[in-house]
Amino acid sequence: MSSHIIIEAVSTKGQLKKFVELAYRLNADDPHWVPPLKSEVYALLSPKKNPFFEHATVQLFLACQDGKPVGRISAHIDHLALEQPVEKGLGAGTGNWGMLEAANEAVTTSLIERAEKWLKAQGMHRVIAPLSLSIWDEPGLLTTGHDHSPTVMMGHNKPEYQRWIEAEGYKSAKELITYDLPIVDGFSPLIDRIVKSGERNRKLKLRKVDKSHFDRDAKIIMNILNDAWSDNWGFVPLTDHEIAHVSVKLKPIVYEDLIMIAELEGKPVAFLMTLPDLNDRLKGMNGSLLPFNWAKLLWWLKFPKSPTMRVPLMGVIKEFQNSRIASQMAFMMIEYIRREAVSKYGAVRGELGWVLEDNQGMVAIADAIESKVNRVYTLYEKAI
Incomplete structure (x- = not known):
């Protein structure tokens, strides 16, 4: 007979360490799990370092059995998300949980029940998680694509979590899709014609990000993003502090020829961000830069070579969405960056996403460049 599962609210440094370390132990047998740098995980969970805490209430929970950590979960309320329209996915009364790791279904059940209880006590009546x-x-x-490792800044979890979560009454609210595509040989003649057509437009200019003016260009990109994505399901605007924080976080893996800004008559109207897959280097480090992993990582950051590129973000301001010039800009940026990725970084494949399942514009672009779905992430909802 198994002993009782005890759920503790994390309040000490010792508990926080157990919360972080647990993921590395529970996923050690998964060849496709990429251990994140522990310093990054601690920064994510630090109110002093993560500006998310400026507009969120967060509580971490640790599950223990026989004195040993066997599971973890975060419960949190994003107060900016509460201000969004309910029909766009979040909104008033909607809380969240995440960072789930569990040794078995019983632990999962106990953790989710504890997170729901905390959210209800905070006045929430619905969960998106x-x-x-x-x-x-x-x-x-992750509900599709467990047979390969995620690219940079993407999550990965054991397949049994889906069954355990759905057993608690959670239903799919939205699917987020990533697409895989070979990039060495370029795209179809149709895409080439669209690119050449855009090049003939003298009002349209594409430029690389300038790292000597990185703060300026980062702010331009994030402002486009806030406008372009504002009608999307699940959208929560980034604050100025978050924009600055993201800029600092991404700067080490930003390469000028892999991020482009499109300007129309001198006005920035679109961007496309591509990142070399840092996860290729993080594998085998077990979340630590010691004793010599820091040197390996610094060398790679200086001379990056990666077979995989990820496109995490792309946006066109609302004024030009669903227009002919929007597709021209998108395909031009994709093609220009593809050339650089192949010739300078040794890339052979790209990964686009995530993309909302009903984002018709992005799905159409993914189809036009003949990419294939390779991973699906499901966001669940439940009334509590």
Whole structure:
């Protein structure tokens, strides 16, 4: 007979360490799980370092059995999300949980019940989960694509979590899709014609990000993003502090020729961000830069070579969405970055996403460049 599962609210440094370390132990046997740098995990969970805490209430929980950690979960309320329209996914009365790790179904049940109890006590009556922590971090549970490792800044979890979560009454609210595509040989003649047509437009200019003016260009990109995505399901605007924080976080893996800004008559109207897959280097480090992993990582950051590129973000301001010039800009940026990725970084494949399942514009772009779905992340909802 198994002993009782005890759920503790994390309040000490010792508990926080157990919360972080547990993921590395429970996923050690999964060849496709990529251990994140522990310093990044601690920063994510630190109110002093993560500006998400400026507009969120967060409580971490640790499950223990026989004195040993066997599971964890975060419960949180994003107060900016509460201000969004309910029909766009979040809104008033909607809380979240995330960062779930559990040794078995019984532990999962206990953790979810504890997170729901905490959310109800905070006045919430609905859950959208998992979010770890913000909608901008690692949203959704991996439900398709467990047979390969995630790319940079993407989540990965054991397949049995889906059954355990759905057994608690959670239903799919939205699916987030990633697409895989070979990039060495380029795209179809149709895409080439669209690109050449855009090049003939003298009002349209594409430029690379300028790292000597990185703060300026980062703010331009994030402002486009806030406008372009504002009508999307699940959207929560990034604050100025979050924009600055993301800029600092991404700067080490930003390469000028892999991020483009499109300007129309001198006005920035679209962007496309591509990142070399840092996860290729994080594998085998077990979340630590010691003793010599820091040197390996610094060398790679200086001379990055990666077979995989990820496109995490792309946006066109609302004024030009669903227009002919929007598709021209998108395909031009994709093609220009593809050339650089192949010739300078040794890339052979790209990964686009995540993309909302009903984002017709992005799905059409993914189909036009003949990409294939390779991962699906599910966001669940439940009334509590």
